[in-house]
Amino acid sequence: MSSLSGLPTPPLLKGELFEDYLQDFPLKASDGVKLGLVDLSSCRSAQYERKMGQTELSYYLPSRQSGVNDMYLHLGFRAPGQFVRRERVSAVWAILRLRHPLMCARVEMHGYDDVRFVYDAPLSPEDAFADADANLEYRRQSKDELIDAYLNGSRTLSDSRLSYLIISVPKEDVAMPTPPRTPSPSRTAREIAVPPEDEAERQFELLICAMHFLGDGMALHQFANDFFSLLGSEKSDVELNAVLAQEWQNRWGNTDQDNVLPPALEDNMPLPDVGFRRAAANVDFQLSQQKLVGGQGFPRKKTPNNCKAHGVSISAALFAISNIAWARVGGGTKELPAIMYSALNLRPYFTVKRPSPWDSYWFLAIGYFNVILPNFLPSEGSAESAFWHRARQAKEQSARAAKHPLEDDEREKGTWVPPAHSSEPPKESILPARAKVSTAALIGLSLLGNLDGIYKHGAFPAIQLHTLTTGSRQRHGAMLLFGYTFKGKLWISLGYDQNGFADGVVEKFWKESLDCVEEFLG
Incomplete structure (x- = not known):
């Protein structure tokens, strides 16, 4: 990925910035740390590590080649x-x-089960x-250019x-010539923040990038809110550097530390990791999967107030939006329902x-968890009543899932391989027999809820957030609809593999x- 850089400056000397900033804001000797040029000869290097849990592995292993699921959060302000x-x-x-x-x-991979x-x-x-x-990198690009470069x-x-x-x-907000391109993210010259250092208000774009x-x-x-709460606070640069010094002191100024790295998901809900429990969990998962029937899928190439009145959330309504929209497109057979999946916190x-x-x-x-809804439009009654009925169905299914969380299987880990051929007859399954049916998922929904409950805009009054877009790099044939409320408005966006679907169907x-949003939620 190439980028537009800022103007090159000499490399920062270690300690130089802190010496300049903190000469008028010294720390007490009792604080045990002095910012500025530090004698590192007395400092001990400390390294901590832990193995990834199964859920973390399910995201890491498929991401290795092209960054599948690498997340981004864009905020315009x-x-x-x-x-x-x-x-x-x-x-x-x-x-x-x-x-x-x-x-x-950083990540070190020693084997598929030891990352x-x-x-x-x-x-x-x-x-x-x-x-x-x-x-950290500074650029002169628009929102769309930033996101496109990250995703594609x-x-x-x-x-x-x-x-x-x-x-x-953005280029249009800078009254200076655009500098030549430089390689990114690895670069030899350090870019500087765009001048001037005055109080003139201007447009900025922030992109936070993180592995899923x-x-x-x-x-x-939550991280974005904390970032702006510090950046837009009344603290001077000197005081922020003092906060940095204190944060380091709290963690590394005294003795060796334990529990440095957050534990894996499975360790936050500890259960005895014995063979019987794992076998029982696998049976439970397989039984739950047998309940899934869905035969809808986009043709692929081989290469808020209104909701409250009806007793549902925006999230439940977006399941119904996707369901009705797909039925109106006329894709798939009407006999098979549509499966949509979403994340559970x-x-x-x-x-x-x-x-x-x-x-x-x-x-x-x-x-x-999955939500399953019919793939047909009612022949009687109004479209509106059918829409709200399906939104309530989505709400009920989501509520049941919240009481019984499940994890992904080996295929999602990226470690699944077909079983080796054996001369022995196959073992009889302990699961109840049933006819084979399609369990294809139509679409995934990332439903973030009301983000105004996370962003405390009053904590950074000098910074005015106005645009929020989020997503991730997609695998082949993937599609994910994002829905959330921000700054009192409903935002929806669709991320998909442009080369993975038949021409025109996604459009x-x-x-x-969009028509359903206007019709039922407008």
């Missing part, structure tokens, strides 16, 4: 230029990376700052770069509480979806 200076952004980025160590860990997070503790606040600054260009993230931050000023096996949408949005089920300061919210905590479905 207006702010005075002084709030988005590179030094200020780097300090905030460094503070949050200290709080959430998985973001600056590890490895985290090298920063030797000093300056070390943490330099690491954050190395994973070469991969931004890697096993040695699990998170990345990009800030851009690090966390989920809840972590991504498992954080409320966690029983392990992490002690401060190692209580990071950056960890993966999702399962999946027809999208048009019908």
